[in-house]
Amino acid sequence: MLTERARALTGSQTSGMRNRARKLSAAGVKVVNFAAGELDQDTSQIVKDAAHRAIDGARNQYTDTLGIKELREGLAARVTRKTGVEYAVEEIGFTAGAKQALFAAAFVGFGPGDEVIIPAPYWVTFPEQVRLAGATPVFLPTAENDFQIDVEALAQLITPRTRGIILNTPHNPTGVVYHTGALEKIARLVLQHNLTCVFDECYDELVYAPAVHQNIVKLVPEMKARTILIGSFSKTYCMAGWRAGYVAAPQPIIKAIANLQSHTASNPCNLVQYATLAALEPGNDPFVTRIREQLRRQRETALQLVQAIAPLTCVVPTGAFYLFPDVSRLLNRSFKGELLTSVDQLAEMLLEHAHIAVVPGSAFGSDRHVRISYAIPTEQITTGLQSLARFVQSLD
Numbered sequence: 001m002l003t004e005r006a007r008a009l010t011g012s013q014t015s016g017m018r019n020r021a022r023k024l025s026a027a028g029v030k031v032v033n034f035a036a037g038e039l040d041q042d043t044s045q046i047v048k049d050a051a052h053r054a055i056d057g058a059r060n061q062y063t064d065t066l067g068i069k070e071l072r073e074g075l076a077a078r079v080t081r082k083t084g085v086e087y088a089v090e091e092i093g094f095t096a097g098a099k100q101a102l103f104a105a106a107f108v109g110f111g112p113g114d115e116v117i118i119p120a121p122y123w124v125t126f127p128e129q130v131r132l133a134g135a136t137p138v139f140l141p142t143a144e145n146d147f148q149i150d151v152e153a154l155a156q157l158i159t160p161r162t163r164g165i166i167l168n169t170p171h172n173p174t175g176v177v178y179h180t181g182a183l184e185k186i187a188r189l190v191l192q193h194n195l196t197c198v199f200d201e202c203y204d205e206l207v208y209a210p211a212v213h214q215n216i217v218k219l220v221p222e223m224k225a226r227t228i229l230i231g232s233f234s235k236t237y238c239m240a241g242w243r244a245g246y247v248a249a250p251q252p253i254i255k256a257i258a259n260l261q262s263h264t265a266s267n268p269c270n271l272v273q274y275a276t277l278a279a280l281e282p283g284n285d286p287f288v289t290r291i292r293e294q295l296r297r298q299r300e301t302a303l304q305l306v307q308a309i310a311p312l313t314c315v316v317p318t319g320a321f322y323l324f325p326d327v328s329r330l331l332n333r334s335f336k337g338e339l340l341t342s343v344d345q346l347a348e349m350l351l352e353h354a355h356i357a358v359v360p361g362s363a364f365g366s367d368r369h370v371r372i373s374y375a376i377p378t379e380q381i382t383t384g385l386q387s388l389a390r391f392v393q394s395l396d
């Protein structure tokens with residue numbers, strides 16, 4: 001009964017691991033969950049109060065497809081501030097999470113016959129959405145370059161069929177923040193070849209000094225015409241389950257996305273729109289500062305503990321809330337007589353025997369790494385990584 005397209009679809013592996021960890025916990029096993037892609041904290045009171053007011057204020061009707069005007073105005077001001085380039089309301093759309101914005105971007109920006117370059121490792125959803133749009137993902141390996149983009153290697157991947165590139169900085173799963181020089185050069189390539197750049201900056205507020213996040217439009221303002229900017233309230237604002245994201249792009253792209261959204265979701269949840277409007281208030285800024293500061297400390301704890309586990313190696317992450325250690329030297333060793341042959345098997349064993357959930361690198365196009373999220377309480381980070389160290393020590 002299923003179409004070929006539906007059969008080719010795979011579920012998100014990151015959600016898979018998260019669900020398995022939750023199931024084990026529900027069965028009474030104490031699992032440290034390093035697999036989540038979100039913070040384990042409540043949304044700010046400002047946002048919750050706004051949602052309550054929206055419920056009591058009978059915000060029960062459909063809204064404009066891409067959101068209420070006040071919210072789009074607020075988002076336009078935010079993007080204008082981030083890019084240093086004026087964005088109008090007509091160049092902004094609110095979506096049910098950045099994931100929906102990214103899907104819409106892929107759907108209206110890429111099509112059959114197009115090639116879309118994606119640095120690898122990549123966030124699990126990018127290639128799947130490109131395929132759903134009928135286009136072909138082309139991967140640019142970055143592991144040998146500390147997960148930074150080698151712009152010459154990128155230039156070599158460009159063919160007459162190349163339609164776009166998807167950039168994500170700060171990066172999931174590696175935690176790196178792309179260097180300014182590389183971004184500038186990439187912008188020149190995009191302009192020279194008339195490509196579309198999808199620029200996902202869902203973790204833009206979560207950057208740890210001395211690293212600085214650079215928006216590609218801010219660096220090269222001509223890029224506004226060729227960029228689809230994507231942002232999210234899931235991470236920084238602890239609103240993952242609310243589903244709040246946005247897209248900023250030239251008006252024809254936003255219009256096409258509005259058409260798509262009008263036939264799929266109609267509009268993002270009305271109540272969430274009012275809650276997100278409150279998230280944008282200056283009064284909510286201290287919440288974001290607190291989250292960033294807390295993650296900075298957790299990152300230091302997690303990094304120190306992982307760096308002490310030989311023979312793992314880990315590129316120092318400067319953004320988001322992930323470590324992406326290279327675990328390849330654990331492969332071909334044995335745990336209680338069982339040979340470890342893949343990162344998937346390693347993740348299974350860690351869940352079963354060390355009671356820690358990590359996401360195998362295979363979900364992100366790597367057979368040598370695992371992803372560890374440190375957006376969990378420090379005691380859990382310590383307990384979980386000590387357990388990882390004991391597991392590694394016990395290998396033959």
Ligand SMILES: Cc1ncc(COP(=O)(O)O)c(C=O)c1O
Pocket residue numbers: 037096097098099100123168171172200202231232233234240244245
């Ligand atoms: C790089 C990246 N982009 C987009 C998203 C999706 O965010 P949202 O929850 O807003 O859909 C995520 C979530 O993990 C992400 O890591």
